[in-house]
Amino acid sequence: MRKIKRVVNIGGVLIGGDNPVAIQSMCNTDTRNVNATVNQISALEDAGCEIIRVAVPDMEAAAAVGKIKRRIHIPLVADIHFDYRLALEVMKQGVDKVRINPGNIGDKERVKQVVDMAKEHSVPIRIGVNGGSLEKPILEKYKSPTADALVESALGHVKILHELDFYDIVVSIKVSDVPQMLKAYQKFDEISDIPLHIGVTEAGTVKQGTIKSAVGIGALLSQGIGDTMRVSLTGDPVEEIAAAYSIQRVLGLRQTGAELVSCPTCGRTRIDLISIANEVEKRIQSIKKPIKVAVMGCAVNGPGEARGADIGIAGGDGVGIIFSHGEILRKVPQDKIVEELMKEIERL
Ligand code: SF4
CATH class of the missing domain: 3.30.413.10 (Sulfite Reductase Hemoprotein, domain 1)
Known part of the structure; x- marks a missing residue:
């Protein structure tokens, strides 16, 4: 039975509640190259991608987000590590969701600026915990990125946003080890009503990564866990969409496509x-x-x-x-x- 999560609106695509598990991907183009990025997103749209994410490593990439957004037809997510100024800029540019971990932004005042602008623009924030980049104190406590360590990290970030009265949150807890990933998501699912973005990180090439993702994501979906998903593959992102639909079709979650x-x-x-x-x-x-x-x-x-x-x-x-x-x-x-x-x- 799927647990009903709070509904989050990502640029018109609703996730959580009893909405379909939205299929997303991430561009592997240089975000500053607007034409190349838009072309890749068009191909992904044709393949059925419902939400797209781009990496925003610097101000030039942040400034390109608005230009990209105006030329595509699906919600755009900006992936940001650490720099709160990039988060502020992409929201000004009209992005539909920001992936940033509030615990990594720095002092409270910076977090508050990001949260205030997210509230003003109705932009949800995805907290993306990753086994490869856990906070030092948590890693010292657990020694390795165990399920408990990942969940503790996610809850820490969530607490920061909740304290600022911000609830428009999505959480992902990705790790390459599938049994740990399953445990972490199951644990988080039990204790929270925050919608979950599911996926296996660094899953591998198209062949290996599809198998790993089908097992990991498929196992979670079959337990009713997951509100949006990404199949991460070392390859053309269009392949990720095909794999995502196949996984959902096999489980009877989508009736579209041959x-x-x-x-x-x-x-x-x-x-x-x-x-x-x-x-x-x-x-x-x-x-x-x-x-x-x-x-x-x-x-x-x-x-x-x-x-x-x-x-x-x-x-x-x-x-x-x-x-x-x-x-x-x-x-x-x-x-x-x-x-x-x-x-x-x-x-x-
Ligand atoms: S459908 Fe015919 S050819 Fe194919 S495996 Fe079955 S018996 Fe063999």
Whole structure:
């Protein structure tokens, strides 16, 4: 059961409550390069990204945020470490959320300036605790970034904001070790109604990182934990969006987009099913409709095994068979299998 968290409005995208788990990503362009950043965000928007974050390491990047914001269509988050002046500048520039840890800003007066401006502009703050950058006293106390250490750090930052009567908060507690990450989020979820941004940090390359994220994020989502998510991958951020949708679709949290089911092939397979499945997967990626497409190796078991598919193909001897919900529709020449399947998908 998903625990109902307080609702936070990130530039029109609501997270928490019973809102969908918003899918976000982060640009890997230089934020000062407005064109490159906007182009990447456009590609991410097309892929279904719902919130985008950019790194703001200096004033030039902070000044670019407004220009970027005016040319995109999804909420923009500024990622800031330490420098409160950057936080003030991006809020002036119209950013929709700031990720900054109040405990790292310095004296109280600076924190107050950031919080006052966040209140004035209705900008939520994400506290992003990271296993790699825990405060010294906490690390000394726990020796390593354990779940308890991460939660204590997050609560410390939260306390600073609550003391200033600021509640528009999102928390993330990221660590690369999945069991620790799970424990930390579970612990925080039990004691707080602050919406959670979930993810596994430094998850790895597209292949390894997708597995790690699917396990970590998937486990939390299946327990009803998480209000927004990012799959962090060393690669094109567009891949993060595809992976995020897949994770949510597998758990039945999203019904959008085409899902591919394909058999593992076996001694009955008489066609090059692996290439066909890869080709179909590529071609159905941009489909927004919630359909299930099957690519099966043989006509004997394929249509029956993929009975749940709206449309599918099964390889025969020299021919392909197109089927829908287990019923065979027609035979097509083997070299036209993908083409004919795509035609059927368009008809759906
Ligand atoms: S669908 Fe046919 S080819 Fe694929 S694994 Fe099952 S029996 Fe083998």
